[in-house]
Every structure is written in structure tokens, then in C-alpha cells.
Amino acid sequence: MSWLIGATLFWLAAWALNVRLAASRFGATRAGRITVAALFGITLLVLWEGLVRGFAVSPIILPGPSVIGPKIASSLPILWADFVQTVIKGALTGFAIGALAAFAAAIAIDRSPFLQKGLLPIGNFVSALPIVGLAPVLVMWFGFDWQSKAAVVVVMVFFPLLVNMVAGLQATDRLHRDLMATYSATYTQRLLKLRLPAAMPFFFNGLKIAATLALIGAIVAEFFGSPIVGMGFRISTEVGKLGLDMVWATIAVAALSGSALYGLIALIESRVTFWHPSQRK
Amino acid sequence: MKDTTHTGSAVIEARNLDLTFQTGDGPVHALRDVNLTINKGDFVSFIGPSGCGKTTFLRCIAALEHPTGGTLTVNGLTPDEARMKRAYGYVFQAAGLYPWRTIAGNVKLPLEIMGFSKADQQARVDRVLDLVELSGFGGKFPWQLSGGMQQRASIARALAFDADILLMDEPFGALDEIVRDRLNEEVLKLWARTGKTIGFVTHSIPEAVYLSTKIVVMSPRPGRITDVIDSPLPKERPLDIRDSREFIEIAHRVREGLRAGHQDD
Structure with missing residues (x-):
């Protein structure tokens, strides 16, 4: 359960941060745009990992990024x-x-x-x-x-x-x-x-x-x-x-x-x- | 009939010229029985409502259309032969610059195709860009310039290979009045400096009267010539000549000619 809550909190926090970043002056720069996109990608991975662990999905059905990465x-x-x-x-x-x-x-x-x-x-x-x-x-x-x-x-x-x-x-x-x-x-x-x-x-x-x-x-x-x-x-x-x-x-x-x-x-x-x-x- | 043949120096001669397009709705008589002589150094305007064949006639001279009857000679040759000899430069209604080429590259295009030497190409590009007051813009791309500048570049392109005849098909039709006035002045200067023979299609009466030594009034269905007016205006023409009595009289005669053409409908 804590995995689900943690992943959701991370998602919401990253979302809020991205909205602020995108609206800020930094968001208009090249580095800013890359940061926003990278944060979005990381959020997807964290959500994926949280869902797989939270619902105890079998690694045969869907392994989490923490398994695929080391592989x-x-x-x-x-x-x-x-x-x-x-x-x-x-x-x-x-x-x-x-x-x-x-x-x-x-x-x-x-x-x-x-x-x-x-x-x-x-x-x-x-x-x-x-x-x-x-x-x-x-x-x-x-x-x-x-x-x-x-x-x-x-x-x-x-x-x-x-x-x-x-x-x-x-x-x-x-x-x-x-x-x-x-x-x-x-x-x-x-x-x-x-x-x-x-x-x-x-x-x-x-x-x-x-x-x-x-x-x-x-x-x-x-x-x-x-x-x-x-x-x-x-x-x-x-x-x-x-x-x-x-x-x-x-x-x-x-x-x-x-x-x-x-x-x-x-x-x-x-x-x-x-x-x-x-x-x- | 309304033929004004001068001695010897005819550059373009049309005799009983006919052109019929075969369309789905039956034949369209774009030109019928057109007789006209254009002499060396003339500035000839073709004026008339849409569909009167003024553009078609210009395209016939350029061998972009082929008459179905009568004869047409350019420098004593057929239009096709004259084209092979690079007898004319053509300025279209739109600038038609190639967007992947710079302004200088566009002006250079005909020179590359006609096989001018590299050094000659550059010298000519510089000269004609200067002539149309675009020096310094050679490195720009067409879409970075205003419509008026694009059209000036297209005039430079038509001038680059130094043909004796310049054919212009409503070159300023899409531009606003102020830009048009300025370009009209420039064309006149250009004509005075180069002594080229110019054929100019327009549907603006003041433009036709201001520019021309000879005004050809045409009317539609079928496309034909209704009047040819030799302008008495002097070669030197400041813009305010348009307020003079003579100018207004010629403009009046052109308007009468256009109206007469319409009453035939």
C-alpha cells in the first residue's frame, strides 16, 4: 500500500513542479524544456514501479523498471x-x-x-x-x-x-x-x-x-x-x-x-x- | 485594322492571331483576330477586364501558349525559336521565387541554366540586384522579404540574362497602391536606362497610362483588341504627371475603350 501512496504522491509532486517549471522563465530555456521532459519520464517510471509493487504484479506479466534496468x-x-x-x-x-x-x-x-x-x-x-x-x-x-x-x-x-x-x-x-x-x-x-x-x-x-x-x-x-x-x-x-x-x-x-x-x-x-x-x- | 506598323524596327508582330482553348464546356475563344506590332524600345501596356486575353497574348509571345491560327513573330522568329535564343525575360503575377534558394541564388537560376560562367554570374547578379535596389539582400531567403521586395527580385531575375524584351504579367497586381507607385517609377527608370522593349499586362488604367508609350485596350468573349492608343506623354514622367490634362484625356479614352468593349456583350 505504501508503494501505491508513495508513487501517487511522487506523481502529484512532480506534476506540480513541472507546471511551475514550465510557467517559469527557466522553462523557456533549452535546459528548462529538457528538465520538464526528463521529470515527466522519471515520473512515468516511478508510477510504473509503484503500481507493479503495490499490486504485487507477477514479473511474468509486467516486470518493474527496477528489474529491467539492472537486466x-x-x-x-x-x-x-x-x-x-x-x-x-x-x-x-x-x-x-x-x-x-x-x-x-x-x-x-x-x-x-x-x-x-x-x-x-x-x-x-x-x-x-x-x-x-x-x-x-x-x-x-x-x-x-x-x-x-x-x-x-x-x-x-x-x-x-x-x-x-x-x-x-x-x-x-x-x-x-x-x-x-x-x-x-x-x-x-x-x-x-x-x-x-x-x-x-x-x-x-x-x-x-x-x-x-x-x-x-x-x-x-x-x-x-x-x-x-x-x-x-x-x-x-x-x-x-x-x-x-x-x-x-x-x-x-x-x-x-x-x-x-x-x-x-x-x-x-x-x-x-x-x-x-x-x-x- | 487598328494596326500601327512603323518602319523596320518591329520586334513583335501578330497577324490575325487566333487562340481557341478546347474545354469541357466547348471551345473558348481566348484570342480572336489580334493584329499588333510592337516596335523596339516600346513600352506597351495591355489593359482589359478578366478574360480579355491580355495574359494569354503575353503567354503566346513567350511560347507558353500556342496560337491556333494566324502568325506571331518575335524578332522575326517563331516564339519557340525566340525562346531558345533567350529573347525575353518574363515577370509573372506572383514573384515565383524558389524558396530553397536565396535571393541571389534565384537571380542566378536563369544564368546557371543558360550556362554563364561563374564569374559572369556573380557580376550580373550584383548588377541587377543593384538595379532593383536590393543590394545587400542577396543572402536573404524569399520568405524573409516583403511582397514588393520579392517582386523586385523577380524583376532582377528576368533582367539578369539581358534579354531585349521584358514581358510583365500584372507584376504589381498583388501589391498595395503605395508600393505599386514606387515600383512603377522604378520600372520607368529601368526602361529608360536599358532601352528594352516591354510588354506589360495590367488592369489599372492609371498604371497603363503612366507607364506606356502604347496602350492596347482589349475586351473579352472573344478576347480581342478594341483600341490602340499611342501616348503623347514625354518619356520623362514624374509621378505628378498623372494630374496633367493630357494624362486625364488618355485615361478617359482608355476608359471609353473598355466600356465600348463591354457593350458588345
Whole structure:
């Protein structure tokens, strides 16, 4: 009972503090904003711990942060190996290949009405294939190691990126196009100086969607066969051993990697599309 | 009919020009039987209500639209050939600056496309930005400037490659009266300094009379020319010339022309 009361009191106190901090001059500074967010995060962890202890929740159903934290600390070498296998080799490789392929395909589709009629429906069709059906097939084709996971990721990220990029290439103002016409600009000049820059906000939207898809794809694909390393492998085997603390540790790593990847793309986006109304400072 | 052919120095010549757009509601006669000669160094205004084809005619000269009948020559060439030879700079209703380029970058755009040397590009950018009084703003992005400054930058962009003809499609339509007066003065100065041939679309009578050596009055449905007025005003025009008798008389004739066009409806 004392755990429940303690957690609730901490929550209320942190809440009150945050309200005051956010309204104060300190809250407007960068350090202030980080403090407020950090306090909120810590409060969530304390509440979680308090509820798990207060209601004596079985660690199989939900372990508290006090169990997961030490597990992460004591399993760093394993978690790191899993991270390299799944995120770096599987997800990021597939993400890069898929993004480049979608970029090139979008330009080709945009150039040729024939491809527009042919390739887009095929891309649509492939994206409609259920990933749990496709993953085992790709594992058969490309083997147990990360290559097959990268292949699954390519299939998952390709279509959202393609659709966004094709839309982006068509998103130029008529005025901007007329201007190019009055200069008698060539196709390549129009592409490089007008249409690609104008397409960038769309492309980055696609990248942000694809970033989370890539991680999901790489983890899920490991359920269908993998070497004895990788986040998906870890989750599926630890669940079998009732090692839920390790499952949660892996989930934490996955969540952190996903957020970091998203943040990185958003950062690059703000540099590349600084001119777009949504990014102007 | 209302044709004023001078000797030799014709830059733009339209003969029996027709343009019909095929739309879902049937054909739209954007231009019918347009005859006009624009001479070197002329400042020609096209005035008329919406739908009279003034913008369409300018776009035909720029080969952005293609006439369905009659002939149109620019420097003795077809509009398409003239465009390939960079015969004209075009200023649109909106500035149309590329937001990912700085002002200087935008002015440089046509120069990059036309393959000017790097050193030449920089020199030209500096010169035309100075001409439109935007020196010092080259490093700004378009959205950081006012509408009037953006439109001046777009004029600089049209001037950068030194075409002999400047086509301006209601360039100041979206600006307030005060900014417009100032830019009108600047355009006149620019015209006097560079000796370019200017085609200028507007629906402001004072603007047309103040700027032009020749005023082309047009009327809609079908788009056609109803009157061509050669202005007797001197080349040197202070703003207060607009209170002079001659100015008011020309403005009156333009207004009569516009009204006559409307009575045909």
C-alpha cells in the first residue's frame, strides 16, 4: 500500500513542479524544456514501479523498471550484439537499399507514363502482401543471416517511399514550371533545380514513416529463422524461457533505436527542407 | 485594322492571331483576330477586364501558349525559336521565387541554366540586384522579404540574362497602391536606362497610362483588341504627371475603350 501512496504522491509532486517549471522563465530555456521532459519520464517510471509493487504484479506479466534496468546493465554485450545484428545490419541496410531504390524508381516512373501505369500497381501489390507470409519466403531465399532481414525491410519501406516521392515530383507550382519553360531548361535542369528540391519534404515524410517500419520488419523477420543473435530472436526465445525481463530490455533497446533513427531523419530533414513553411524558423 | 506598323524596327508582330482553348464546356475563344506590332524600345501596356486575353497574348509571345491560327513573330522568329535564343525575360503575377534558394541564388537560376560562367554570374547578379535596389539582400531567403521586395527580385531575375524584351504579367497586381507607385517609377527608370522593349499586362488604367508609350485596350468573349492608343506623354514622367490634362484625356479614352468593349456583350 505504501508503494501505491508513495508513487501517487511522487506523481502529484512532480506534476506540480513541472507546471511551475514550465510557467517559469527557466522553462523557456533549452535546459528548462529538457528538465520538464526528463521529470515527466522519471515520473512515468516511478508510477510504473509503484503500481507493479503495490499490486504485487507477477514479473511474468509486467516486470518493474527496477528489474529491467539492472537486466539491461548486466546484458550489455548481448544487447549490443543483438542491436548490431538487427538494427545496423538488418534494418539500416534494408532501409538504405529500399530508400535508394524507391528514389530511383520514382524518377523513372515520373519520366515514363508506361512505368507509371505498370510499376505503381506492382509496388502497391507487393506492399499489400502480408509481411508474416513474405518473411519466411525471403528467409528461404536469402538465408538465415541478416541479408534476408534486410530484404524484408526493403519490401516494407519501398512502397511508402515510392508513393511519397512520386507525389513529391509532381508537387511543383505551375508558376515555377512556367519559369523553367521560359528559360528553355532541359529535363535534367528542371529535375535538379526545381523538381527534386520541391520533392524533398515529401521524401522525408516517407523516410520518417519508413524508419519505424524498417525496425518492425527487421525484428519480425527474425521470428522466421535467424542465427542465435538478433533482437527478434532474443524476444522469441526469451518469451519461451519466461525471461520477460530480457524481453523488456530488448523492447527498450528497440524503442530507443527507433526513436534515435526517427530523430536523426528529422534532424537531416530540418537541414534539407529548411525553406519549407513547416520548417521555417 | 487598328494596326500601327512603323518602319523596320518591329520586334513583335501578330497577324490575325487566333487562340481557341478546347474545354469541357466547348471551345473558348481566348484570342480572336489580334493584329499588333510592337516596335523596339516600346513600352506597351495591355489593359482589359478578366478574360480579355491580355495574359494569354503575353503567354503566346513567350511560347507558353500556342496560337491556333494566324502568325506571331518575335524578332522575326517563331516564339519557340525566340525562346531558345533567350529573347525575353518574363515577370509573372506572383514573384515565383524558389524558396530553397536565396535571393541571389534565384537571380542566378536563369544564368546557371543558360550556362554563364561563374564569374559572369556573380557580376550580373550584383548588377541587377543593384538595379532593383536590393543590394545587400542577396543572402536573404524569399520568405524573409516583403511582397514588393520579392517582386523586385523577380524583376532582377528576368533582367539578369539581358534579354531585349521584358514581358510583365500584372507584376504589381498583388501589391498595395503605395508600393505599386514606387515600383512603377522604378520600372520607368529601368526602361529608360536599358532601352528594352516591354510588354506589360495590367488592369489599372492609371498604371497603363503612366507607364506606356502604347496602350492596347482589349475586351473579352472573344478576347480581342478594341483600341490602340499611342501616348503623347514625354518619356520623362514624374509621378505628378498623372494630374496633367493630357494624362486625364488618355485615361478617359482608355476608359471609353473598355466600356465600348463591354457593350458588345
